[in-house]
Amino acid sequence: MESVLTRLFFPAPLLIKAMSVVCAVSLGKVGLSEMRGKHMQYSKFLNIGEKKSNKKQIQVSSRTGMLIAYTPSFLAGAISFGLFPNEDLRFLFVKSTLTFHFFKRILEVLFIHRYSGGSGC
Structure with a gap:
């Protein structure tokens, strides 16, 4: 079981290079x-200069969207303590730092950030 998880979380270097290329191309x-005016569905500029459409869309509040974005990373960091309990000090620092970072982000979303609109959207 651990070797499958190790391959999942620490893939081969060729896969990392390939995924880096895919990410760079997709971000470009x-x-x-966005520069041409075709905004993504989450964009704050989405409805500028557009006519109302009749198609129904699921809208998620900003707070919920940020929680959806940060929670899996926090959980992966927290689970890493159980999956890899006896690693070296550097690995302990990395997983501690990442877990704390995303925990802090979740707390900020829940208790600090103010979102535009009355309903948290």
Whole structure:
């Protein structure tokens, strides 16, 4: 079981290079689309200059969206303590730092940030 998880969390270097290329290309495409005025569904500029459409869309509040974004990373960091309990000091610092970082982000979303709109959207 641990070897499957190790391969999942620490993939081969070739896969990391390939995924880096995919990320760079997709980010470039998204950036060009935003500059051309074709905004993504989450964009704060989405409804500027557009007519109302009749299609129904699921809308999630900003607070809920940020929780959805940060919670899996926090959980992965927390689970790493159980999956890899006897690693070296450097690995302990990395997983502690990442887990604390995303825990802090979740607390900020819940208790600090103020969102525009009365309903937290």
